[in-house]
Amino acid sequence: MAHATATTAPGQDVWNGGASPMGASYGKLMMWFFLLSDAFTFSGLLVTYGFVRSAHPSFTGLADAFTFSHAYWPIPEKVFEAVPFFHGFSAPLVFVGIMTFILIMSSVTMVLAVEAGHRMDRKAVEKWMLWTILGGITFLSCQAWEWTHFIVGTDTPTAFKDFVNGAWVTKTVTGANLHVNQYGPQDFADFFFFITGFHGFHVFSGVLLNFLIYYNTVTGVYQRRGHYEMVEKVGLYWHFVDLVWVFVFTFFYLV
Amino acid sequence: MAHHSEEQEIAVLPPDKEKIKKLWTVAGILGALTAVEFLIAFTMHHGAAKTTIFVIMTIIKAGYIVGEFMHLKYEVKVLFWSIMVPIAFIAWMLVAFLYEGFQLSDINFINF
Incomplete structure (x- = not known):
């Protein structure tokens, strides 16, 4: 649905009604403001991560000499180095890189669906929506694998010293959950679950919305309506999910 | 829901080749920036310089996604x-x- 930019008769104020001052429909505008508030939520999570991380000492030795310990924050590339079907083979960040690539690609297919919608090309919208849904499901599957690997842990457990009932005891820990974490301070595991989990849930709802759009396209709802603006609105949401991942990738995995 | 026996014929416009080419270019830039980030992750030592480069590259990527994909630049x-x-x-x-x-x-x- 093409919205002309706000124009009014000479001498008329654009905010007096009858015109669309922001040149966008109500629904599209509200999607933008929802995404802005969502950006604040994610920033809250990521900034808190930065706060807690900077309050912890960082590992100062050589990267090769790195071992898991509660004394310092772990180097992410030493934690996330596993790839499916390559057990025991160290490939730092490769799997996360693949996930990033998948999400960027699904963002491209989404924007191509929007472009097809502008042209009223129903067949092309169907095709690109299917690719987008496929990308989303692939990403979620990758994340499921990564979570499983993170929770189950490495082959060799980590020994930690813990202060229990007034005495130091050594505990061996494998994997991580909300109570124990073999990779480093407990906060690291908690943030992993909260940040990637919250993002993953966004991807999940995005896939559901994308499927709804696909269904409505196939049944001809938008054809009868005369425009494909819903594709555009859900597209905004989907791109936002990709945008958040760009930040998670940098601040959780790279830095 | 009432079934429309005759759906109005709506003219399908041809693909806008220029626009589609531009979208793929943006996708290429995003992919290339991610690849460079990857390279830097393994060739540079951890420190303030590395973090600064990552932050700048992330902001550039965010700019492309919001500006081009989400079309905000043209609003x-x-x-x-x-x-x-x-x-x-x-x-x-x-x-x-x-x-x-x-x-x-x-x-x-x-x-x-």
Whole structure:
């Protein structure tokens, strides 16, 4: 649905009604403001991560000499180095890189669906929506694998010293959950679950919305309506999910 | 729901080749920037310089996604600034919390 930019008769104020001052429909505008508030939520999570991380000492030795310990924050590339079907083979960040690539690609297919919608090309919208849904499901599957690997842990457990009932005891820990974490301070595991989990849930709802759009396209709802603006609105949401991942990738995995 | 026996014929416009080419270019840039980030992750030592490069590259990537994919660059100025100005709060939150975090690490109460 093409919205002309706000124009009014000479001498008329654009905010007096009858015109669309922001040149966008109500629904599209509200999607933008929802995404802005969502950006604040994610920033809250990521900034808190930065706060807690900077309050912890960082590992100062050589990267090769790195071992898991509660004394310092772990180097992410030493934690996330596993790839499916390559057990025991160290490939730092490769799997996360693949996930990033998948999400960027699904963002491209989404924007191509929007472009097809502008042209009223129903067949092309169907095709690109299917690719987008496929990308989303692939990403979620990758994340499921990564979570499983993170929770189950490495082959060799980590020994930690813990202060229990007034005495130091050594505990061996494998994997991580909300109570124990073999990779480093407990906060690291908690943030992993909260940040990637919250993002993953966004991807999940995005896939559901994308499927709804696909269904409505196939049944001809938008054809009868005369425009494909819903594709555009859900597209905004989907791109936002990709945008958040760009930040998670940098601040959780790279830095 | 009433079934429309005769759906109006709606003219399908041909693909806008220029626009599609531009979208793929943006996708290429995003992919290339991610690849470079990957390269830097393994060739540079951890430190302030590396973090700064990552932050700048992430902001560039975010700019492409929001500006081109989400089309914000081409929206009316009022809409553009309505979205961009509140981001200043996030920047402030980041600065304030990181400053606080580094102060805490100096006290180092976590490892008593």
